[in-house]
Amino acid sequence: MSVRNKELIVYRKLNDEKLFQDMCEFLEQWQEDPDSFRQGRERREQLYGILHGLIDLADSRGFSGNLWHCYLTDLMVNDENSYSFGCEGRGAPEGTLNDAALHDMSILKELFDYDFTPVAVALGTPEFSLAERYVGSGRSSRMYNRRICSRICELAEQFCANRTPGQMKDTLTRFYQEYGVGKFGLHKSFRIVHGETGVQIQPIRNIAHVSLEDLVGYEIPKRKLTENTEAFVAGRKANNCLLYGDAGTGKSTCIKAIANEYYDRGLRIIELYKHQFQDLNEVVAQIKNRNYRFIIYMDDLSFEEFEIEYKYLKAVIEGGLEKKPDNVLIYATSNRRHLIRENYSDREEIREDMHTGDTVQEKLSLVHRFGVTVYFGAPDKKQYQEIVRTLARRNGVTLPEEELLRRANEWELAHGGLSGRSAQQFVDYLAGSGPWE
Secondary structure: OOOOHHHOOOOHHHHHOHHHHHHHHHHHHHHHOHHHHOOOHHHHHHHHHHHHHHHHHHHHHOOOEOHHHHHHHHHHHHOOOHHHHHHOOOOOOOOOHHHHHHHHHHHHHHHHOOOOHHHHHHHOOHHHHHHHOEOOOOOOOOOOOHHHHHHHHHHHHHHHHOOOHHHHHHHHHHHHHHHOOHHHHHOOEEEEEEEOOEEEEEEOOOOOOOOHHHOOOOHHHHHHHHHHHHHHHOOOOOOOEEEEEOOOOOHHHHHHHHHHHOHHHOEEEEEOOHHHHHHHHHHHHHHOOOOOEEEEEEOOOOEOOOOOHHHHHHHHHOOOOOOOOOOEEEEEEEOOOOOEOOOHHHHOOOOOOOOHHHHHHHHHOOHHHOOEEEEEOOOOHHHHHHHHHHHHHHOOOOOOHHHHHHHHHHHHHHOOOOOHHHHHHHHHHHHHOOOOO
């Protein structure tokens, strides 16, 4: 049986991966002349090098089990090609592309099912079996979070149960349909960086696993936010959304929560900072044809009077010639209702600018481009105490209520006043001072 990796059509980019290429070349040499292969010390060194690569990969990505299977699976779920793109959220595409993908699956299944025992015996390298029953160290992955590691390892096990290339293709297609492909398929949230090739959307490896229920109170703001987001992920009309109000009231927590809540329904969050507004058009160009729903998220958004970046944002949100894609919304959080600092001089009748109304309207025009505005106000004393009680109960803090509230009141006076953030910090302090029965 020859190694047919050079015959790949749709998944041809796999040949650019060094470890994949090294393994295929190694197996090709073994297939061509097994007898002379046994005598070569160089061959042993090659196999040990491949073993090193697989174990290094397992350490960086958190894999366990059969590392060759996990590696091939990882390549397939990350390979962005015409077939995998076509399957995102839809299932197998129509047409001849299915035949080309099936052809590639027959090659990849041969590699997936390869029995390395004769090679390891011939070269006297029993250590290669380590890669077939690898137990991870339990350390956090540098590449993936635990959820993604498990998903890839589980898919590798499903491939083991597939008897034919057609079954393997169907299993992979279901994965693409349910989760997508590449970074957007595996990750919930992203940031923008400038690399050698320009603007890049890079995954945020670990996002806080918070839910909307974790934010005590604020039921009306949370409902308003979820109604808009629910409409968006369902493909209905939805609006750009501004979350504004007092500091420490849970605005950013809500954004993290909806990233977790709606990930399985195709929602992805891209975090963008004010100094990156010139990259907005490029970011939108990279995501507009993907079968996901994207929220471009701007945290703590505000502008001083001398800052003019808001004008670029206005054009992208609404006002440029190119229509904003239906799969993109902008969510922002801010402590300012109108985002841009306003002065009383803006409203004075006598000033250098004769058209005072125009000046005010220009500053307000940005916030008017957010169709939904959600207010998060600081809690009063009673609400603050209820937040403290709830958080203490969730964290197993069992101080008598009178003492708990007395100390909570002392805490907020010294730590920024009444807010959900100060309540959380107080309970975290108590939880760390345990043990609590």
